[in-house]
Amino acid sequence: MSKQYETSPILSDIRNVNYEDALELAKNISVNYIKTIDKRKVFPKQSVLDGLTVFDEDLNNKPEDIMSIIEKLDKYGSKATVAQTGGRYFGFVNGGIMPSALCAKWIMDTWDQNCALYVMSPIASKLEEVCERWIVDLLRLPEKVVAGFVSGSCAATIIGLIAGRNFLLNRLGYDVENNGLFETDKLKIVVGEGAHSTIYKALSMVGLGKDRVTKVPIDNQGRMRVDQLPCIDNKTLLILQAGNVNSGAFDDFKTICKIANNAGAWVHVDGAFGLWVATHPKLCYLTEGIELADSWSVDGHKTLNAPYDNGIILCKHKEVLVNSLHMIGEYIIYNENRDGMLYTAEMSRRARAIELWATLKGLGKQGVAELVLELHDKARCFADLLEQHGLEILNDVVFNQVLVHFQNDEKTVQLIEKIQESGVCWVGGSKWFGKSVMRISVCSYKTTYEDIKVSAMDIIRVANLLK
Numbered sequence: 038m039s040k041q042y043e044t045s046p047i048l049s050d051i052r053n054v055n056y057e058d059a060l061e062l063a064k065n066i067s068v069n070y071i072k073t074i075d076k077r078k079v080f081p082k083q084s085v086l087d088g089l090t091v092f093d094e095d096l097n098n099k100p101e102d103i104m105s106i107i108e109k110l111d112k113y114g115s116k117a118t119v120a121q122t123g124g125r126y127f128g129f130v131n132g133g134i135m136p137s138a139l140c141a142k143w144i145m146d147t148w149d150q151n152c153a154l155y156v157m158s159p160i161a162s163k164l165e166e167v168c169e170r171w172i173v174d175l176l177r178l179p180e181k182v183v184a185g186f187v188s189g190s191c192a193a194t195i196i197g198l199i200a201g202r203n204f205l206l207n208r209l210g211y212d213v214e215n216n217g218l219f220e221t222d223k224l225k226i227v228v229g230e231g232a233h234s235t236i237y238k239a240l241s242m243v244g245l246g247k248d249r250v251t252k253v254p255i256d257n258q259g260r261m262r263v264d265q266l267p268c269i270d271n272k273t274l275l276i277l278q279a280g281n282v283n284s285g286a287f288d289d290f291k292t293i294c295k296i297a298n299n300a301g302a303w304v305h306v307d308g309a310f311g312l313w314v315a316t317h318p319k320l321c322y323l324t325e326g327i328e329l330a331d332s333w334s335v336d337g338h339k340t341l342n343a344p345y346d347n348g349i350i351l352c353k354h355k356e357v358l359v360n361s362l363h364m365i366g367e368y369i370i371y372n373e374n375r376d377g378m379l380y381t382a383e384m385s386r387r388a389r390a391i392e393l394w395a396t397l398k399g400l401g402k403q404g405v406a407e408l409v410l411e412l413h414d415k416a417r418c419f420a421d422l423l424e425q426h427g428l429e430i431l432n433d434v435v436f437n438q439v440l441v442h443f444q445n446d447e448k449t450v451q452l453i454e455k456i457q458e459s460g461v462c463w464v465g466g467s468k469w470f471g472k473s474v475m476r477i478s479v480c481s482y483k484t485t486y487e488d489i490k491v492s493a494m495d496i497i498r499v500a501n502l503l504k
């Protein structure tokens with residue numbers, strides 16, 4: 038070998054890593070984390086957070102030993118996590134992680150597949166195809182609906198709005214994909230006043246502007262008021278909601294979608310956590326009529342308890358979606374099998390459908406439905422306990438969200454702070470029609486009725502101290 042060809046001793050060492058020992062250590066740390074998660078405060082103590090300064094160091098010049106990297110991450114990192122995978126985290130709508138998905142994720146991380154194209158990963162392509170079929174069936178959507186696997190509902194909504202925008206403008210004779218939005222007619226964007234903030238972010242990102250929307254007044258649960266709908270026409274992009282982020286309320290899809298369909302509008306449904314109620318016979322009345330929409334965004338990582346990050350864009354018009362996201366390049370070999378990138382904005386992606394597949398397999402059809410119903414029943418139980426002890430519940434608990442008010446705004450905010458400090462459970466705050474509220478989301482399969490009771494009793498205890 039001539040002198041030009043050199044082997045880096047650093048890379049040589051890395052190639053010779055002792056995987057057995059390193060993965061064994063990672064496994065032991067993970068199992069210990071899972072076993073002790075419910076024994077600690079839900080949000081880390083201040084002293085632990087102060088300890089995070091150990092990470093403020095210059096990057097080492099030479100590689101650090103793999104065992105010491107893992108040990109450091111565990112020693113300072115594990116306890117600085119929020120115990121979202123335990124049973125008493127009710128902040129935001131986060132959800133836990135299904136055991137089957139966690140294990141599948143370990144394996145898929147080892148595979149490290151890029152699921153852009155079939156030729157990059159046949160297994161990822163297959164499981165995307167399978168998950169697409171299963172989810173369309175679970176959510177009772179038309180068979181022709183296609184799915185793209187993205188990082189979350191925010192990403193999914195952006196894609197849904199792009200597809201809707203292009204569909205409406207192309208039908209009016211504009212070639213948006215090639216010519217952009219420069220000379221197009223104006224679209225009319227209609228959203229409910231209770232829309233999630235990501236809707237506005239998505240509108241601004243796709244060139245439709247967040248201040249150009251027509252906002253439809255909402256009722257006292259956050260549902261779009263049908264009697265207040267503006268004129269809907271064939272230039273209208275209408276955004277509905279399955280699961281208000283505060284109250285959990287659902288728009289009247291059946292009535293609104295019929296109006297929209299007759300007018301030739303495009304309907305996108307933001308169903309981040311709520312869409313899954315379609316899977317239970319007792320709760321699917323809430324999503325009646327969703328099949329009449331054109332696109333839907335939904336998360337795997339919330340209600341379904343798939344690991345982060347996991348979102349899905351569903352669209353009834355395959356060619357519109359694919360044309361909106363199309364990319365060509367001489368080195369790109371499209372396949373007769375599924376090429377995942379045709380349905381997403383990204384090219385390279387991790388193969389999230391593998392975790393989704395393991396999540397769905399681990400629950401089964403019945404398990405998904407029972408998970409959804411249990412989250413609902415437990416939210417009702419939580420609300421009942423608090424109400425019996427003098428706290429005020431401001432919403433109809435139609436799904437998994439509970440809005441709690443305590444005496445006045447100031448006391449409510451104080452109560453939330455004290456609960457967070459107490460650490461028995463974690464709840465967040467929000468505003469509901471101008472009032473400060475404690476927002477409880479029951480969204481993990483791990484939560485038991487005992488967890489609900491213990492958490493409610495702690496809230497009541499703290500409330501009594503503040504009286």
Ligand SMILES: *Cc1c(COP(=O)(O)O)cnc(C)c1O
Pocket residue numbers: 130188189190191192233235280281282307308309310336348
């Ligand atoms: C969480 C949420 C979103 C955003 O979803 P991400 O998965 O965080 O991107 C959008 N809409 C609603 C109603 C949500 O609850």
